């Protein structure tokens with residue numbers, strides 16, 4: 206690698222040619238503060254917080270976009286630099302609703318942290334007229350509060366470039382500039398897909414999930430309700446971050462323990478329904494292949510992706526698997542099978558899910574998601590809300606003992622655990638495909654490395670019991686867009702495609718604990734979270750969905766055959782064509 210030699214604060218640094226001052230400083234263990242910068246997503250050098258002095262330059266330069274050159278001398282912390290950053294921050298704060306005490310991001314807000322680090326207090330030097338906004342709560346999954354927006358444009362960049370949606374942008378000009386939807390529409394009226402990736406990158410409390418913690422606590426306090434919870438695979442790989450544990454710590458045992466102490470009647474695992482999804486989806490795939498149905502079959506676990514397909518590729522909704530997502534399959538089993546077995550009126554059951562995903566809040570309100578005549582899932586909360594709920598109820602999470610899920614809906618295999626990572630559903634399906642085709646259960650192969658990893662699009666061909674199966678995996682909706690365009694243009698011929706709405710899959714869902722930009726820009730946090738799930742899979746005795754004994758029992762006792770009449774009524778759904786707006 207070609208390098209250049211520079212000096213930062215008098216220290217000699219050798220940095221790769223083409224890197225920025227910000228990146229080079231990191232190599233010298235010097236952090237330069239940033240606000241608008243998000244690596245490879247929002248590299249616009251607009252907020253001017255990251256300014257530094259460069260010998261010979263006429264003014265301060267934005268280190269996030271300024272490339273290093275041989276012999277360059279840089280100072281990152283001179284009085285001139287610090288004074289400039291403080292003034293910039295004072296200007297931002299002069300039009301900011303500084304209600305930190307009750308703000309959802311207090312303690313985890315980049316603006317607040319920066320103000321503290323730079324010693325900028327709330328009394329702005331530039332106090333004067335302020336903009337006033339109404340809160341946009343029109344969407345099912347999130348609220349937008351522009352009074353806390355600092356116009357960094359990280360949200361608009363992720364929505365447009367990473368998710369290929371682009372329903373938010375800068376409106377008006379100058380002092381009146383604000384981030385909103387076109388023509389003053391509420392976000393809920395647009396073709397926003399509810400992915401929550403904008404929330405995940407927002408440095409402040411301007412964007413947040415719609416909080417349902419109060420609703421869950423009220424249900425738990427109601428003696429007439431039987432409140433049951435399920436948790437998605439990727440929640441266990443990130444929940445610990447909310448309590449200061451290192452990224453990638455698997456806290457499954459403590460999570461089950463905390464949920465039990467919160468008062469849930471049963472603590473179940475969405476992984477059980479992930480195994481069920483594989484059985485139904487494998488059946489659907491082989492059915493379509495043998496009967497000449499619409500191919501490729503595309504997974505439907507990710508509600509952000511499903512809504513994207515309905516808005517932006519409505520002519521491909523027949524490609525979507527009709528399987529409900531694991532969240533919804535679980536809810537359906539809870540209110541039918543579990544309710545009948547335990548003689549509980551489904552109307553008395555409150556079905557709560559803990560998800561890495563904000564789009565799950567939209568999904569629970571979709572049509573054709575009520576197997577027992579009542580919604581399969583009543584309340585979907587995110588990992589972040591679970592952190593809040595544990596904190597609010599005084600549970601000392603870090604000191605909890607490890608506990609197990611309840612059964613029968615808590616039994617799962619390694620295949621279901623990896624649902625939380627891009628490529629995981631595909632791998633789980635491939636583990637079951639040979640058994641489904643031949644009725645045999647060979648020991649290998651069990652790991653499919655070609656569909657693992659954080660690449661946006663992965664492709665592979667496998668020989669499955671003598672049948673060549675071409676597969677593709679995409680995560681992040683821009684990648685989904687590119688892959689679908691290729692399929693539509695006849696440039697690719699797959700039988701089975703996995704798509705996840707969020708880059709890297711659910712481990713990076715819009716409802717997971719916020720990763721600040723300092724970490725995001727320099728640490729591969731998605732791979733660390735993914736590793737926690739792959740490690741759990743590797744340590745399981747049962748690693749194939751069809752080996753889950755409670756799934757077999759469920760079909761024997763209740764559902765009949767995969768894809769049969771009862772399975773279809775309870776576990777499958779329908780989609781609608783939507784407009785772009």
Ligand code: SF4
Nearest residue numbers: 304305308314409410
């Ligand atoms: S966004 Fe940050 S600075 Fe603003 S009120 Fe919330 S915590 Fe305070």
Ligand code: SF4
Nearest residue numbers: 364397398400401403
């Ligand atoms: S939730 Fe997703 S689609 Fe909706 S505005 Fe945010 S990034 Fe865009």
Ligand code: SF4
Nearest residue numbers: 354355357358360407
């Ligand atoms: S909403 Fe958040 S991410 Fe978007 S521009 Fe405002 S502060 Fe930045």
